Amino acid sequence: MPTSRVRPLAVAGQTIGIPPDASQTLQFAAEQLAYYLAVITGRRFPSVDAPDAALSLAVDPAVSPVRGAFRVRIAEEGIAFTGTDDLAVLHSVYWFLEQHCGCRWLSDFEGGEVVPRNTELAVSIGEHTLTPAMAHRAFTNFPDIDGRTVQMVDWMCKNRFNRFMVFANVDGAFDAYRKVLKPHLQLRGMSVEMGHHSFKYWLPPGELFESHPEWYSEIDGVRVATGQLCTSNPQVAMQVAERINAFLSQNPEIDMVGLWPNDGYGWCTCAECLKLEPQEPSVVYQDHLRRTDTYVVFVNRVAE
Secondary structure, eight states: OOOSOEEEOSSTTOOEEOOTTOOHHHHHHHHHHHHHHHHHHSOOOOEESOTTSSEEEEEOGGGOSSTTOEEEEEETTEEEEEESSHHHHHHHHHHHHHHTTOOBOOOGGGTOOBOOOOTTOEEEOEEEEEOOSOSOOEEEOSSOOSHHHHHHHHHHHHTTOOEEEEETTSTTHHHHIIIIIHHHHHHHTOEEEEESBOHHHHSOHHHHTTTOGGGBOEETTEEOSSSOBOTTOHHHHHHHHHHHHHHHHHOTTEEEEOOBOOSSOOOOOSHHHHTTSOOOBOSSOTTSBOOHHHHHHHHHHHHO
């Protein structure tokens, strides 16, 4: 816990130490620490390959058995930033700048981040270990991925989010992610997933409906391209599984995909689909039939 003793930061000659084989995320963490401390104090904090630097950054899985945990140890001889992984170390830097230096990580919509000026900056001596309460902390894009999304990712990381979900329901979102967003997420060591309303992404009707109308919903006796998938058709589950596997092989940085129904309704009413569960009204939307069992059975079939 913090004591009444303090360690001054606004003094000349203080360096930031990182391992010689530091990843780009760890290097970025050092650059961010140096930049914000320079803005606050008006002094330079050069990086060195020295473990005994005044401020040191390192990955140490022993910090906690929980991934994403970090520790900041403030002592008279120096300040050590450690985390279970590179991103956790970066999070420790932002936490320190917020809690001990007065930075505030507001979004552009809230007026932008606040970085105080303090040429006499000193921080209380003590040790702080923080463990995330949630393993997955993410936002998604809606609708587009552009420069504003890059700004959002920067804000997310400073507020200790650890992943981003590409919104599969937005046409062109994944291509925009690769062109615009991917390097910014990789720089920070953030994870990426592909999800949200995604039936039409994994089995696009524009590509496949004409040759395989039986893969799509039958509504009032007619197969339509605008609804959900015909989840009782075993070929549909197989095709979706094959496309997800191919997608993951081609994009190894994606560690999770979501298999969600398309936005809205339009569930298949063919004879086989109607057998999947009792035809009872939805608890929430009484004008529609429930489809929870239908959905869960399909997701499990694809997973198998």
